[in-house]
Amino acid sequence: MAIMTKRTCAALALCIALGTARTQAQPLTFEGVLDFDVGIEPTSVAAGDFNGDGVLDLAVANVGSNNVSVLIGNGDGTFQAPRNLLAGSRTFFILVADFNGDGRPDLAVSGIELSILLGNGDGTFQPARSFPIGGIYFAVGDFNGDGRADLAVPDSTLNPGSVAVYLSNGDGTFQVARNFLVGSVPFLVAVGDLNGDGLQDLVVIWNSNNVSVLLGNGDGTFQAARSFTVGGSCYSVAVGDFNGDGRPDLVVTVLNGTDYTVVVSLGNGDGTFQVGRYFIGGSVPLSVRVADFNGDGLPDIAVANELSNGISVLLGNGDGTFQVRQGFRTELHPSSLVVGDLNGDGRPDLAVANFDANDVSVLINSTPFAVSFRELRNFAAGSAPASVALGDFNGDGAQDLVVANFTALGTISILLGHNDGSFQAPRIFAAGSFPFSVAVGDFNGDGFQDLVVANSGSTDVSVLLGNGDGTFQTALSFGAGSSPVSVAVGDFNGDGWLDLAVANINSNNVSVLIGNGDGSFQTPRNYLAGNLPSSVAVGDFNNDGRTDLALSNSASNSVSVLVGNGDGSFQAPQSFIAGSTPVSIAVADFNRDGLQDLAVANQDSNDVSVLMGTGDGGFQLARNFVAGTFLWSVATGDFNGDGRPDLAVANGGSNNVSVLLGDGNGGFPVVRNFPAANSPLSVAVGDLDGDGRADLAVANQDSNNVSVLINNTGQ
Numbered sequence: 001m002a003i004m005t006k007r008t009c010a011a012l013a014l015c016i017a018l019g020t021a022r023t024q025a026q027p028l029t030f031e032g033v034l035d036f037d038v039g040i041e042p043t044s045v046a047a048g049d050f051n052g053d054g055v056l057d058l059a060v061a062n063v064g065s066n067n068v069s070v071l072i073g074n075g076d077g078t079f080q081a082p083r084n085l086l087a088g089s090r091t092f093f094i095l096v097a098d099f100n101g102d103g104r105p106d107l108a109v110s111g112i113e114l115s116i117l118l119g120n121g122d123g124t125f126q127p128a129r130s131f132p133i134g135g136i137y138f139a140v141g142d143f144n145g146d147g148r149a150d151l152a153v154p155d156s157t158l159n160p161g162s163v164a165v166y167l168s169n170g171d172g173t174f175q176v177a178r179n180f181l182v183g184s185v186p187f188l189v190a191v192g193d194l195n196g197d198g199l200q201d202l203v204v205i206w207n208s209n210n211v212s213v214l215l216g217n218g219d220g221t222f223q224a225a226r227s228f229t230v231g232g233s234c235y236s237v238a239v240g241d242f243n244g245d246g247r248p249d250l251v252v253t254v255l256n257g258t259d260y261t262v263v264v265s266l267g268n269g270d271g272t273f274q275v276g277r278y279f280i281g282g283s284v285p286l287s288v289r290v291a292d293f294n295g296d297g298l299p300d301i302a303v304a305n306e307l308s309n310g311i312s313v314l315l316g317n318g319d320g321t322f323q324v325r326q327g328f329r330t331e332l333h334p335s336s337l338v339v340g341d342l343n344g345d346g347r348p349d350l351a352v353a354n355f356d357a358n359d360v361s362v363l364i365n366s367t368p369f370a371v372s373f374r375e376l377r378n379f380a381a382g383s384a385p386a387s388v389a390l391g392d393f394n395g396d397g398a399q400d401l402v403v404a405n406f407t408a409l410g411t412i413s414i415l416l417g418h419n420d421g422s423f424q425a426p427r428i429f430a431a432g433s434f435p436f437s438v439a440v441g442d443f444n445g446d447g448f449q450d451l452v453v454a455n456s457g458s459t460d461v462s463v464l465l466g467n468g469d470g471t472f473q474t475a476l477s478f479g480a481g482s483s484p485v486s487v488a489v490g491d492f493n494g495d496g497w498l499d500l501a502v503a504n505i506n507s508n509n510v511s512v513l514i515g516n517g518d519g520s521f522q523t524p525r526n527y528l529a530g531n532l533p534s535s536v537a538v539g540d541f542n543n544d545g546r547t548d549l550a551l552s553n554s555a556s557n558s559v560s561v562l563v564g565n566g567d568g569s570f571q572a573p574q575s576f577i578a579g580s581t582p583v584s585i586a587v588a589d590f591n592r593d594g595l596q597d598l599a600v601a602n603q604d605s606n607d608v609s610v611l612m613g614t615g616d617g618g619f620q621l622a623r624n625f626v627a628g629t630f631l632w633s634v635a636t637g638d639f640n641g642d643g644r645p646d647l648a649v650a651n652g653g654s655n656n657v658s659v660l661l662g663d664g665n666g667g668f669p670v671v672r673n674f675p676a677a678n679s680p681l682s683v684a685v686g687d688l689d690g691d692g693r694a695d696l697a698v699a700n701q702d703s704n705n706v707s708v709l710i711n712n713t714g715q
Contacts, residue, residue: 008355028313029599030295030328030363036071038078042353045360048096048105051123054606054629058317060353060360061087061094061109068094068109072123077343077364078412078632087128088115098382099150099174100310103580103604108151109382110136118172129172130449134158138692139620141191141200143167143278144220145621147577154186163189163204166266167220182212182225192239192248195271198620203250205234211252213271224594226271228286240299242266243320245255246591246665249273251301253285262301262312266320279314279322283307287337291348292317292669294367297661299669304330304337304352311337311350311363316572329355344673371640373674373709374694379423381405381413381699381706388677388699388706390686391440391449394470399686403433403699403706404453410462412453416470421689421710429464433457441489441498444519454484454502461487463618465519478513482506485645486692490538490547493568500643501549510536510551514568527562527570531555539587539596542617552600559585559600563617576619580605588636591666599647601627601634608647609633612666618700625660625668637685637694648696650680657683657698674709680704 009100015205039062050057055075061068069082090111099106104121108114134155135389143150148168159179163186166174186206194201208213212225213538220503233255242249247269248335254263262281265273293300303325305312310329314322320342331354333499342349349366354361379565380404393400403426405411410433413426432455437468448468453475454461457542459482462475481504492499497517501508502524508531509523530553541548546566551573552559557580560573579602590597595613600622602609606629609622629650639646644664648657656675660668677700693711700707 007646024176024642028315028326029366031366033328033330034362034364035331035357035359037084038062038069038071038082038353038358039067039084040357040358041355042069042335042360043355044093044336045338045353046094046096046107046560047338047342047351050105050119052104056122056342058290058338059094061091061095063092063111066111068093068107070125070417071360072122073342075139075344075361077102077349079362079582083123085117085125085128087111087117088113088130091115092136093138095138095140098296098427099147099149101166101170106172108138108140110138114138114151114153115171119138122523124126131174132158134160134164135187135613137188139189139191139202142499143200143216145199145218150220150599151598152175152181152189154189154206155472156185156187160184163202163214165222165621168569170384172576178220178223180225182214183210183227184207187214188234188237190237190239194239194248196247196269197310201271203237203239203309203361205252206235215271235286236288236303237282238288238290239572239662241665241667242299242316244298244318244663244665246270246593249288251288252276253281253288253297253303262303262314262320262322264618268321277320280325281354282307282310282312282325282327285312289337291339292663293348293365294349295371295661295670297640297644297663297670299663302337302339302350304334306333306335306355307636309333311352328363330354330361330363331359333357334361341671345685347672350668355614369674370600371661371711371713374712376675376707376709378677378700378703378707379415379426380707381415381426382411382428382624383407383704383705384701384702385413385681385699385706386435386701387438388684388697389438390684390697393449393466395448395468398690400470401686402438402440402451402695404438404702405429406434406436406456408433408529410435410453410455410457412451412464413474414470415706419690421695421708423708427470429475431455431462431464431475432460432477433551435462437486439487439489443498443515445477445497450689450707452487452488452489452500456483458507459484460467461500461513462521464523476519478524479502480511480513480524481509481526482709484511486533486535488536488538488549489705492547492564494546496564499568501536501538503533503534505534508533510549510562512568512570525569528555529560529573530558530575533560535584537585537587541596541613543595546585548617550585550587550598552578552585554581554583554603557582559611559619561617561619574617576611576613576622578609578622579607579624581630582609584633586634586636586647590645590662591642592664597666599634601631601649602633607629608649608660608668610630610666610668625667626671627651627658627660628656628673632681633683635683635685639711641693644673648683650676650683650698652679652701655680657696676700676707678707
């Protein structure tokens with residue numbers, strides 16, 4: 001084990017003051033440890049979905065057997081027997097990323113050299129491509145903003161004293177390294193936006209007493225290093241926001257004198273950091289990770305301790321301090337730690353590579369989280385329901401459901417609610433051809449809620465005026481663009497009457513229909529969007545009191561934002577990068593700065609992109625958060641009653657709904673999955689049983705029904 005215990009680095013620059021941790025620990029529980037054999041002397045573990053089944057798998061670098069073990073997950077926290085892959089000599093450190101842009105996770109493994117193993121998407125990998133690098137540890141990021149996974153490698157041999165940045169060519173190969181000076185013997189690196197400019201920066205640990213911060217320029221280059229002199233021996237570094245101010249902080253595990261500690265330095269938001277606070281960790285803490293393990297929306301710290309053969313978890317208080325560590329046993333000499341939902345219950349679990357046991361320990365998180373829903377109930381709708389919305393259509397104060405049924409002879413279903421989470425049998429009303437989206441508003445000013453339906457099989461929308469008793473008048477048709485698939489409601493010209501915005505997927509535009517106040521609408525004005533716009537939402541993105549539009553463009557992997565002029569017209573679109581195949585968009589203030597932000601469900605990358613608004617119509621670079629598989633719809637609500645906006649995502653591929661709990665700073669560290677029926681395409685949020693909690697309604701296309709999930713958080 002000499003190779004593990006002799007690893008040292010400089011402790012974090014400003015880590016001098018001893019922080020006072022609270023002694024009252026919140027409950028945290030892990031199920032009994034499960035051990036899975038890998039290769040000889042495993043040193044590093046990473047997680048990814050290597051076979052595309054929506055379940056996390058593991059990849060382990062084994063320095064003693066010069067290979068990589070791939071363990072395919074069964075979805076319940078257990079794993080299949082390892083498949084061993086050749087990956088160069090002295091395979092020591094491993095990370096997962098998509099290096100060739102095909103949507104499949106690949107492996108990067110370092111030892112004597114760096115090896116790239118491109119994933120085939122079925123759990124197998126192509127033969128390793130190797131090239132020399134000047135260090136063992138590295139980090140992955142997008143340093144030039146082209147959407148490709150680049151590498152940052154602390155270089156102590158090829159170009160000593162620098163960090164080497166390898167920009168990706170997008171095919172699994174990399175450009176010639178660009179080197180940026182830091183200091184002698186650099187060997188650890190972490191990535192984060194340390195000054196809040198939307199660009200990725202580097203934190204590099206070097207020599208015995210220093211840390212350097214290199215601020216990114218966004219083009220693959222970096223500013224001159226800002227270095228700080230420190231003392232001690234460092235083992236691991238990670239980035240997180242530990243005091244909830246929206247500024248990235250640093251956590252470093254160090255040997256300080258004779259004590260092994262966790263040091264947290266709060267960020268100032270400009271790439272500098274405050275004096276560090278010390279918290280007791282474990283014996284020889286080789287690996288540190290950040291996640292919300294107890295579901296309170298606050299980031300916690302987990303540390304793998306080599307000599308004490310266990311994991312330490314320090315629960316965060318949300319102010320930059322932490323509670324007394326809780327310890328959990330593993331096997332002999334844990335060397336590396338990874339966090340992920342290994343059994344699909346939405347809780348972050350742990351996997352630990354044990355150097356002297358030649359196995360991986362899996363600890364399944366069984367902590368009760370702060371959001372739960374009753375067992376779902378399903379209610380019949382029409383044929384192939386594609387969209388669901390909420391409203392009070394008969395004026396009894398209870399929330400009702402409206403469902404758009406995706407058929408050639410298109411209909412909508414009205415399910416009147418009893419205010420207890422149950423609903424009457426559906427009442428059917430005719431709409432247009434292949435209705436795909438439905439929205440609610442009072443279009444004629446009579447106090448009754450009306451409906452508008454986007455008919456994707458035509459070039460129009462249907463408007464159904466409500467009678468106030470749960471019934472509707474015969475649909476009226478108004479022209480839009482080609483294949484309208486999404487409709488949103490707002491007052492775009494400030495006259496007090498509701499207008500319509502319609503995303504037309506085949507004409508790559510948005511139609512704006514100004515309301516006349518009597519239930520009719522003017523001829524549409526069309527505005528360009530991106531390629532195949534699939535969803536439209538309204539908000540005020542430049543804080544001028546006028547309604548703007550945001551559209552998700554499924555073929556251009558972007559969001560178009562059209563700033564409103566206040567007279568019903570809109571400016572040319574601005575484009576912002578989202579994930580792969582964005583199909584749905586929602587608006588909320590996720591970081592509570594008073595500015596509206598965007599959440600975008602990405603169908604092919606199985607994640608949600610969150611774009612923080614800058615208040616001038618612009619948005620920061622997207623942060624992506626994993627959800628289920630084959631996403632269709634995203635909606636917002638406060639599901640755990642903490643006053644922070646959360647997300648609900650309908651996952652058509654995994655037949656469930658993901659609830660992503662917001663931390664109030666624009667992050668979503670906790671994901672929980674709840675079952676729906678077959679092929680959920682749409683999710684809506686509202687109080688369906690009158691208890692003040694946000695419930696869910698989900699339209700399931702292949703089961704011809706609506707799933708209702710009643711929120712019982714706190715019961």
